[in-house]
Amino acid sequence: MGRKNKLQRFAENRTFNNLFQYSYEEIIKGFPYKGKWNEFFGNNNRIVLELGCGKGEYTIGLARKYPDVNFIGVDIKGARMWRGLKTSQEEGLKNVAFIRTRINLIEYFFNEKEVDEIWITFPDPQVKESRERKRLTSQNFLRQYSKFLKPEGIIHLKTDGLLLYDYTREVVEQEGHILLYANENIYGSDDLKNEVTGIQTFYEQKWLSNQTRIKYLEFRLNPKMFKANKS
Numbered sequence: 001m002g003r004k005n006k007l008q009r010f011a012e013n014r015t016f017n018n019l020f021q022y023s024y025e026e027i028i029k030g031f032p033y034k035g036k037w038n039e040f041f042g043n044n045n046r047i048v049l050e051l052g053c054g055k056g057e058y059t060i061g062l063a064r065k066y067p068d069v070n071f072i073g074v075d076i077k078g079a080r081m082w083r084g085l086k087t088s089q090e091e092g093l094k095n096v097a098f099i100r101t102r103i104n105l106i107e108y109f110f111n112e113k114e115v116d117e118i119w120i121t122f123p124d125p126q127v128k129e130s131r132e133r134k135r136l137t138s139q140n141f142l143r144q145y146s147k148f149l150k151p152e153g154i155i156h157l158k159t160d161g162l163l164l165y166d167y168t169r170e171v172v173e174q175e176g177h178i179l180l181y182a183n184e185n186i187y188g189s190d191d192l193k194n195e196v197t198g199i200q201t202f203y204e205q206k207w208l209s210n211q212t213r214i215k216y217l218e219f220r221l222n223p224k225m226f227k228a229n230k231s
């Protein structure tokens with residue numbers, strides 16, 4: 001995308017009332033809806049995050065399907081996120097918001113147990129071992145998610161990468177998380193919930209056109225993580 005187009009999108013992003021973007025200095029002073037997302041959405045409905053949402057296909061697709069659940073897409077790239085924001089405005093989706101931030105800062109936006117579920121859709125695989133901590137399913141990130149996810153909250157991972165899929169299964173096993181479902185080829189199965197195959201992201205479509213198998217995991221965090229947060 002050209003620089004001019006990007007700048008136009010950044011400018012339009014500033015007009016959307018369902019996008020939150022703050023500098024680091026601002027966010028550490030306190031995010032106004034932390035612990036109060038119900039005030040923003042005007043209801044007490046469940047909250048589901050999509051991390052590394054890109055254009056926000058899951059945020060939008062699930063929001064259309066479940067109007068009584070609130071969906072928040074999170075990514076650092078504002079020009080991509082513009083697509084999801086624009087669609088949410090055009091369709092008048094009141095149950096959608098986006099946060100433009102590094103996911104490393106996500107705990108500043110939510111209180112303990114404020115989030116019900118997390119989708120991680122086609123995250124960067126960070127294949128180099130030295131970048132392991134940057135994988136969105138590293139124990140480091142999972143510890144962060146435990147600060148705002150409900151203990152019964154499910155984490156969904158959808159990925160093209162066998163490395164990331166195997167790595168996440170290992171983290172789940174080694175760290176005592178609870179594996180609920182694992183599938184290495186979702187389009188070769190017919191036992192999946194509709195939202196797993198029925199919504200395809202931009203990156204997913206790219207990988208599917210290369211005949212790459214799409215993998216999917218569902219797990220809960222080790223209950224000890226939530227107790228450790230209290231001590």
Ligand SMILES: C[S@@+](CC[C@H](N)C(=O)[O-])C[C@H]1O[C@@H](n2cnc3c(N)ncnc32)[C@H](O)[C@@H]1O
Nearest residue numbers: 052053054075076077102103121122201202203
């Ligand atoms: C490969 S893209 C996938 C985008 C989208 N989920 C899809 O499937 O089309 C990975 C996305 O994660 C975002 N991302 C990766 N690490 C991030 C981080 N630490 N904080 C915020 N966004 C991040 C990138 O900006 C990018 O949009």
